[in-house]
Amino acid sequence: MMESKGRTIKIKIPAINFGNQFWKIFSLVLLVALVGSIYMNFRGVSFSGQLSSNDVGKKVIDFINNNLVQPGTSASLVSVKDMGSYYEIITSYQGQQIPVYATKDGKILFLQAIEMTETQKTQTQTTTQQQTQEIPKRDIPDVKVFIMSYCPFGIQAVKALLPVMKLLDGKANITIHYVDYIMHGEKEVYENLRQYCIQKEQRDKFYDYMLCFVQSGDYQKCLNEAKVDVNKLNVCMNETDQKYNVTKYYQDRSTWLSGAYPPFLVEKDLNDKYGVRGSPTIIINDKEVRVNRSPEAFKQAICQAFTNPPAECNQTLSTETASPGIGPLTGGSTSSGSCG
Structure with missing residues (x-):
């Protein structure tokens, strides 16, 4: 019998698994959202203009539970914060609080917010760190x-x-x-x-x-x-x-x-x-x-x-970042995620 006491597994938020289709959906969401047109399809509802934080929070949770989580599990809403041009929605899933983001019209869901002014700096620091490793x-x-x-x-x-x-x-x-x-x-x-x-x-x-x-x-x-x-x-x-x-x-x-x-x-x-x-x-x-x-x-x-x-x-190989999860070989935007 394996002794399991004394060891704690820490979950890093970028690595949370919302289910088998998570990364397929995430890749599609991110790709299309970058050109400005990913829509949540809520039956019989059309969006026109800004929605309240409560309405967006509910629709985000419904979308996650219907599309992203493992069967038999569910996410819940913790809070919604107005960030100016979008909402930050804090969800709870399997004991972890996970932030996601949505536009105020409730049409676009982002699973990660990236500060674009910091992207080039971060990429440069990461590359330099790899080059200086002994x-x-x-x-x-x-x-x-x-x-x-x-x-x-x-x-x-x-x-x-x-x-x-x-x-x-x-x-x-x-x-x-x-x-x-x-x-x-x-x-x-x-x-x-x-x-x-x-x-x-x-x-x-x-x-x-x-x-x-x-x-x-x-x-x-x-x-x-x-x-x-x-x-x-x-x-x-x-x-x-x-x-x-x-x-x-x-x-x-x-x-x-x-x-x-x-x-x-x-x-x-x-x-x-x-x-x-x-x-x-x-x-x-x-x-x-x-x-x-x-x-x-x-x-x-x-x-x-x-x-x-x-x-x-x-010989020079491809410099494109591999994509996370099962699917196309390239198309990733980060090299820092992990499970565990």
Whole structure:
């Protein structure tokens, strides 16, 4: 039986998961809102002019509960604040207070407010921070990226990492690992196991599987496309499940961390060694580093870890930020979100 006392999981607001369709909806909302025309479709209601704070708050909560939260859960309204040109709506979901934002006519919902005057400064500071990190050097760098398989930001990191895995195949040891607790339900338990076993026993199929999965989320389709030996995979998943009591702990809520997060102990030794707390956590040559989530940024960070960088490090990869969550490879606006 796993001892869960004494460990507290902190939830960072940017990483809150409002449900399976959260990041698909968020990406659509953000994209269309930037050109000025995303509308909440409330049956039989038309908007003309400014609405009261109470009306907008109610419509936002209704929209979130009908579209974004996990089945069987709901968000509630805490407060609405007039910010001048828009409303700040504080919602409560699963014990966390989460701010969202809406225009005063109730037509446009923003899940994050970005101060545009600070954007360039923040981007410059982040880039400089990555460039000034001291990364230990080795002849063959060892790169470990810890994720939760359904964490939007973990998926974002994988999207940025995959081109580098392909580019530096045979030059650097780049592997994906799994955080020792679950935040995204039963599907994450078994997708973690699936990815773990493919990488462990069918490494030559892992890249193709992951490239498919981060875009479609359809593991059956991806197993077929990557030509994974499903019988061999099932044996590995069953053996790993039994060895580490994965399903047993998932079904026994008394073992859950903070009473909310099922343990996933398959790689607990590595989690403890590196002090992993959330998804993604990036370890290069046994040192935790922060990396902007574009293929080129990952390539530069890993190439800094070579004693003598190979010729492949001279190749320029995409500088576009990967998109969070399952979906298109690019289109992200931030490299700072995490789950956990």
